[in-house]
Amino acid sequence: MTPTAPPSRPLPGTLPEPLPETLTVLGIESSCDDTAAAVLRHAPDAMPEILSSIVLGQTGLHAQFGGVVPEIAARAHAEKLDHAVEAALEQAGLGLGQIDAIAVTAGPGLIGGVLSGVMLAKGIAASRGLPLIGVNHLAGHALTPRLTDALPFPYLMLLVSGGHSQFLLVRGADSFTRLGGTIDDAPGEAFDKVAKLLGLPQPGGPAVEAEAQGGNPARFALPRPLADRPGCDMSFSGLKTAVLRARDQLVAEHGGLRAGDRADLCAGFQAAVADLLTIKAARALEVYLSDAPASPAFAVAGGVAANAALRAGLQALAQDAGVRFIAPPLALCTDNAAMIAWTGIEQLRLGARDDMSLSARPRWPLDTVSAPMLGSGKRGAKA
Ligand code: KG4
């Protein structure tokens, strides 16, 4: 008989080792182009304390390629992970002897980076005899409002980043329902592509937002793809193509972009993204509110949540619906390891554990029940 691999999670009915009441957890994140480590401490019924959070970015390494290059990212993670962990422990003023458990992003993401993180986490856990938990990167984003604001379940979450766009009903630390998502590009990806085609620097979001400041959002009639389709699914790729066509027409007519053209295109594009996300958020709120949650709340996360026009639209929508609006500080909205350590703490307290059979998963849908999104996450890894 072939021996079967040991189960990665405890079997139903078996209880994992008890944990100390106050947990100090090391989190590790390396799923895209940020090498991150953090130490969190949490006592039951208290707010979690972020003792340290180190994020070593790789923007400079990928800049000339116009996107994240998986091989370069993987090599950089392999080189930097040890340093990130050392720096996180040093900033927290702790040694590994004072850590109670290790939480690591086990997916979804670029496989090379995720593997590096998982291998390091396994190594530390095995050598120190510490509990290990593999965390879904998207769960990290989705649970951030509990880390920053102790938000009670259930809440509605919009995750908008360079690789993802989805509405999630967050019912528990391991209970997520996806109400809808992008069927093609993520909004951050669309911002980045629009920046590129207008000759603006990367990352595109902040550059497009700055350029849009002086622009007229009404000058170009840009589409609102899927706005009329019922449900919460989204599409941003046609919008980007519409900007490309408008640019090409201006170039054909005037030999190039004139003063004001770029600003008007950016303002029009940004307004269209904000409109689309607000229209779909209204639908998602309807679904969420139909369950009559006791303290309704709507939270956003991901780099695109930094966009002031988008935030304003979503905040106004929530306010009109009598729903609390939460936008965590930007450093915790974008990729970081504090959210991974926090998700680890929440899930460890539910009894979840992994062991040395933990594997890195390039794809790992948060909601395994709803149908997978066609074409979503084209850039794949970045969440
Ligand atoms: O969450 P994040 O740091 O990384 C992941 O994708 O996981 O998000 C990065 C994305 C990039 O596509 C960037 O262009 C976009 O967020 N972004 C913005 C803004 N700041 C960052 N998009 C629109 N407006 C912004 N101010």
Ligand code: ZN
């Ligand atoms: Zn992310």
